[in-house]
Amino acid sequence: xxxxxxxxxxxxxxxxxxxxxxxxxxxxxxxxxxxxxxxxxxxxxxxxxxxxxxxxxxxxxxxxxxxxxxxxxxxxxxxxxxxxxxxxxxxxxxxxxxxxxxxxxxxxxxxxxxxxxxxxxxxxxxxxxxxxxxxxxxxxxxxxxxxxxxxxxxxxxxxxxxxxxxxxxxxxxxxxxxxxxxxxxxxxxxxxxxxxxxxxxxxxxxxxxxxxxxxxxxxxxxxxxxxxxxxxxxxxxxxxxxxxxxxxxxxxxxxxxxxxxxxxxxxxxxxxxxxxxxxxxxxxxxxxxxxxxxxxxxxxxxxx
Ligand code: FAD
Numbered sequence: 212x213x214x215x216x217x218x219x220x221x222x223x224x225x226x227x228x229x230x231x232x233x234x235x236x237x238x239x240x241x242x243x244x245x246x247x248x249x250x251x252x253x254x255x256x257x258x259x260x261x262x263x264x265x266x267x268x269x270x271x272x273x274x275x276x277x278x279x280x281x282x283x284x285x286x287x288x289x290x291x292x293x294x295x296x297x298x299x300x301x302x303x304x305x306x307x308x309x310x311x312x313x314x315x316x317x318x319x320x321x322x323x324x325x326x327x328x329x330x331x332x333x334x335x336x337x338x339x340x341x342x343x344x345x346x347x348x349x350x351x352x353x354x355x356x357x358x359x360x361x362x363x364x365x366x367x368x369x370x371x372x373x374x375x376x377x378x379x380x381x382x383x384x385x386x387x388x389x390x391x392x393x394x395x396x397x398x399x400x401x402x403x404x405x406x407x408x409x410x411x412x413x414x415x416x417x418x419x420x421x422x423x424x425x426x427x428x429x430x431x432x433x434x435x436x437x438x439x440x441x442x443x444x445x446x447x448x449x450x451x452x453x454x455x456x457x458x459x460x461x462x463x464x465x466x467x468x469x470x471x472x473x474x475x476x477x478x479x480x481x482x483x484x485x486x487x488x489x490x491x492x493x494x495x496x497x498x499x500x501x502x503x504x505x506x507x508x509x510x511x512x513x514x515x
Contacts (some may be wrong), residue, residue, distance in 0.1 A: 349391050
């Protein structure tokens, strides 16, 4: 696992600074782009190990993902990771996308099969000439560019399509065998699910880091619908915390920060030292949670 060394302010017994990474989605409008860049500029001084940019369902954001990644490379010192899925494109097209990323200096891809073009819950039909599974995509990228680091998805509550958790972990093993060196988990709210998953993953002989994906719930109702469809369970105690707050964004924000900060602090107490934040392109909660993890801005602006 890549680790950030302790800073000069740390005493000999100071806890190690956790590693963090941030996930963004590519903006659709000029307004959203301005907002994303305010977010990136606010979070960059926290010196994340990398920042990733998602790839819209069905490849709908192909150009926007690319231009966001290219701008991050041009204007910041951050290391970007580009998400990429197998959906809706022939192998040749995917290979071209990968080549373009490599050309501009991207050395990290989050490789996914992607959701069915017809929507979550329907059967996945691969493009007739496309990469058919995530392990195939991982192998395809590695074959073209062995110097590209590959992260993949992991599912503590199993992917909705997987027969059971063992079958899901078999797929993770296939991704690792194909060259993936990091798994980032689907969002989860019950830490026990993560630790049980980790035990099963390690029991299967998978040794790569399995980085917990943390999502502060800015908008509980909306986020609950979204994560439930992706197979994440929302515990009753969590729903209770947001009860009665539908029209009270300010309090919701405080509650969301408290809940997510509690989750990461408990994970950290049990030895987890790496966190991936689903930022939803918003800086405030993630900045506060990182602060509570002991992370302070250290200026990651690109040298002039
Ligand atoms: P895999 O891990 O390859 O498969 C998921 C599970 O389904 C496995 O257990 C596999 O065995 C099982 N499975 C697959 N096919 C079958 C089958 N035919 N029969 C039985 N079981 C089967 N989506 C996007 O569109 N863009 C993104 O940028 C994006 N980023 C993501 C980042 C992270 C960290 C995570 C966790 C998810 C992300 N997703 C993204 C969502 C992801 O694309 C979906 O969850 C997708 O449905 C599965 O992709 P995968 O690579 O995880 O699939």
